[in-house]
Amino acid sequence: MAQPFQCLLYCPSASTRRPSLLLAASGPFIYSFCLQDGSLLSVWPTHDLEGRPVPLDESLACAGESGVKDAGRPAKRRRVSLSREVSSSTSAEIVIENPRVTESSRELQVSNSEVNKMICASSGEYVVAVTGEDKTIRVFELRGDGSLMQTSERPMPKRPCAITLTPDGKTILCGDKFGDVYSLPLLGKPFVEDPASSEPKVEDSNGRAEEHVLVLPAASARTVHTKKNQEALRNQQRQIRQKKEKKILNFEHQLLLGHVSLLTDLACVSICERTSSFSHPRDYIITSDRDEHIRVSRGMPQAHVVEGYCQGHTEFISKICIPQNHRQLLVSGGGDNYLLVWDWLRGNLQHRIDIGERMNYLEAEYRKNIPRAIGNSISEQPAGNDREQSLAVSGIWSSSDSRIIVTCEGVPALIMFSIDENMAVGACDCVPTKSNVIDVAVLSDLGIVIYSMDTDHEPFSTTKPSSEKSASSKTFFGSFSLSNATGRGMGAEGLHSQDLVGNLNARMQTHGERGSRLYCYSLENLRKRGYEEES
Amino acid sequence: MDWAEHYPAYAVPAEADKDEQGPRRLTKDVTVADIGCGFGGLLVALAPQLSSDLLLGLEIRTQVAEFVQDRIRALRAQNASSSSPDLYQNIACIRANTMKFLPNFFRKAQLSKIFLCFPDPHFKARKHKARIVSATLNSEYAFVMREGGVMYTITDVEDLHRWMVGHFEAHGSFERVSEEEVESDGCVEVMRRETEEGKKVERNKGEKFVALFRRKADPPWPGEEAG
């Protein structure tokens, strides 16, 4: 197991039926760990693309070398959603790229697409996950033995960038790359492969009714040769794909609102009497985009009403977070060197927290302390940063003890601050970590934060490969104890969580090397280059 | 946004302006917007008619926006010593992509009129997301408009006309303005005759489709219905 975990999710035990779980996604696989002892309970999908079972735990130690090698670690270009598209003989390029796909694998629940997001629904009964490349929203039932059973897969028209649930937990909200936000029922009917003749006329986002005519291309990959012909074929195929794209919205859904910009994050919150003057709870949807905007809209069914904006960022916004204990506040971050804390109902900026300085200091400290022995590649570097001076906030979480935890792309640290009863913001602390932090799971009730780390790159770099070669020395997970956190960070980790994380790491180390795709940072791509400024 | 620079005649005098840090404020806010104003024909024609309002044209093409700014500057200079020196002081133009940055320029409920004159049709279905009217964009127009404010649309492309009518009628914040009211609205005639595009269509004897929509009040929050 060489690839780090890009996505973590804490699922507290919903009942005595199953233990508390940590779900951790690596590539297209979702691993389910028991939080009592760190044991690996299950992997989804259970089979790889070639139809071979993905071995679990101990058995992986031997299988890792031969059998599973490269399975499910596709080259980036390989087409996804094989299970559906392969059966259509019109998609010449897919068949060509995957000559080895067997009939049997099509029947399996196979995803070849990296898991980008996971959220917990119905207090841990369900998990909603987004697989990016195939743009699909998957709902799983979390079973007593910790395994995941997929109950639906719904391909979206555009790549989902953010998902959340409505306050009642019954509806999934999904924001996409084109800025649209759709609602779909959590337990919506599973996608119907071919709804025969009674196909409903799907009004897509802007109310245009699409007729779903599947056109067969006049040419196939074998009949055309000239460059021009190939161009034409590609066009035809693209058109067919588009038709399919329209077609796949063939499940209950509704377009709620939209930005004319990539939608980066989404939050849904209910404000009730206790914290406001409202006689009834009011639902809001808060959305952020690549163009510095945070928009506050009403919740369903009035999501077409915009209530306000929070304006103050000068770069893309990548994350927004409503603190558990301060629902009237919003913390936002992105490509700016600072975080902003808002009174979002009024659109008022409350605090600005500079993190750029701290990061630079941390990095300088790190460079000073690198022992020469660790690798020449580092000591040969000119003093100073290989990381660009700019920061990209990759995650913002809140804990039940009113702390805010922030991570930045390519930074080996957790940034933390707390918010007190008067909504004043405390000093900002940095907890250094072994490698760059990728994702964080806040186990509030256990007082632990578990984070996954990028074992592929050097700390403070999003590009330079890590000098540590052997998988066995890799540390995929780290932990931090909230209760012990005195603020200085170092050495504050609780024993309990350390044991747990040690177990998690040990599990994964037995998995051996498994393919070569490096963890890939992408947030900096949101930053606008000069020419696309304000366009 | 330094509004005083665009409407110097309406700037709060420096000594009276308490807020010395920021840009000088205006004695009144912009209430009329011409989205995709092109070469500014509508602004210039409406300036005397809506003399008590401030009108702002928003245009995405930098050079076109600059042309309009020069045009307004010249008109103001011409009229400075005339009997109506205030003429054209109430119009201005900025470069802006309104599809993305409308809320950067206007507060909630600030505008009483928005004009969408001969917007680019973007015929291809794949380009429909680029249209300046859509279910989701209409929410932004609704945000910057006051209750009772009017959205003016005109186009020579019938398909686009139907598209705009469809999307505004389907949107919870707008209702179509009746035929009689349209005809009695003084701005409609100006919109038909005075925009550059309108003149072009006139020359080609093309048809013009006009539709107006009124900003409805926001619905009561669920559970808070009157009573």
Ligand SMILES: C[S@@+](CC[C@H](N)C(=O)[O-])C[C@H]1O[C@@H](n2cnc3c(N)ncnc32)[C@H](O)[C@@H]1O
């Ligand atoms: C066909 S012209 C009409 C111009 C003018 N309204 C008229 O009637 O003569 C459409 C104008 O909208 C502008 N435009 C297109 N998209 C825009 C956007 N997103 N924001 C601002 N202006 C835009 C174009 O640059 C162009 O000048």
